[in-house]
Amino acid sequence: MSFNGHTIIDGDGHVIEDYAAIVRYMPKPYQDKFDTHTFYNLFPPLDHLHSSNLHDFQPGAFNKVGPDGWVVFLDDVGIDSTVLYTTLGLSLGKIVSRDWAIDVARAYNDWFYHTYMTRSPRFKGMALVPLQEPRAAVEELRRAVEELGMCGAMLPSTGVQAHLGDQRYWPIYEEADRLGCAIGIHGGAHENLGLDDLSPYAPVHALGHPFGQMISFGGLVFNGVFDKFPHVKFGFMEGGV
Template structure:
């Protein structure tokens, strides 16, 4: 039985604001009067009735103490929209500011807090340099890939130098979606947040997995660790089978850099997934993929989090063995992020 205190949160969030980032931003970018990220107008919190705020390390440490979490790996909130920034030089400045912010104001406050890096895919050479700085100088254990916003899919060869550097550094890359830009994940026909959010993460992850696998990223970089965040895990067996079907018919001609069945890459032990308690088939997915690629994530403090109750719910599931639950609650996160 997993107890509180044996848990690592592989994907929590900081609710950072523009002023916090500007404090870490170089001139002249800090003097811009516009908002840093493109905004939308969805009422995520339903008038303030859902979700919480976590702008600083103390908020996170207090929540971890209440929930019995030993370590947390933190992602941005506004920064999920990094792919939407169009000016390459500004994207570079924002990524540097976030990396400095999460290092100085979270990681250096407590060894229990880790932060993922942002790198500017809008300027790949600068992205390589910033990834190297973030990992080697700041000690950030991974980098977030924006699932929506960029004009090219994540598997595009233009982005390969970033994956090459991540593989060389031994850091994970985590694909994370957002509801911004519903036209990017086939949700622009809908007018309610409930519809758009239902589609957003799952559809965006499916699209980016398709690109990363069929364009050959997992073949070209055989030790790269890729995580798919906040879309659950039980879609992966279905999508692996669907890609296999397409690859068998057309792969030799249209996906020549994908040299094995897509499912072989997905089941290779280096593609990781967030298991969410609402999923009825976590046990079957663990049997298909391997228990040591499924991880726990709180998504705290976002409007739809179920922390810390989801720890108990997952721990009480009957379709997972005690060993599976150990991987889920801490072992997989240690392996994914190379945590001590």
């Protein structure tokens, strides 16, 4: 597919997670406890702002489509392929348990691979990696790129334990530099950005994404990450550009 001779690639699509399917890729204790009063969400809430407003959407917006729906959309608008990101997993950085972060990131990546990437080569993936444990994040990034064929990893712009330029995350960038892969920084959890009592939701959405991106960008630039790891393909997604 092309437009005026150019191939069109969507660089920031999103999947709607199927928790019941994802949990099947987690260790057995998670599977046994899933859908009980103590365990029914794999990720923390994005923030209190998404759920405390009444959203008025156009008919058909935010339908819970899967891979088949995505193929229909790509064909309809003439897009060749799409790089797909998590939706609910944008709050990955808020997970407190390191073990949980490691297990849910790996399970999401396996679910995405088997649900989307084996369905069509037009689906490209951005992995989740557990920033809570950088050594495990390095291993998961390597697995996602070399074994699953993903483009790289998504790092949340907010909710993480330290700004993304902090040296604790440099092993992740070092591995991404070795792999020559992408790191996509994505917002979505808009707490603690000075917007906590702002209503209605529209300005929260409009400001929260670029605010988080600017903070992340500043941390990376002024700590020399782009210079030290020049082969990483950094992207800043949904910043309003």
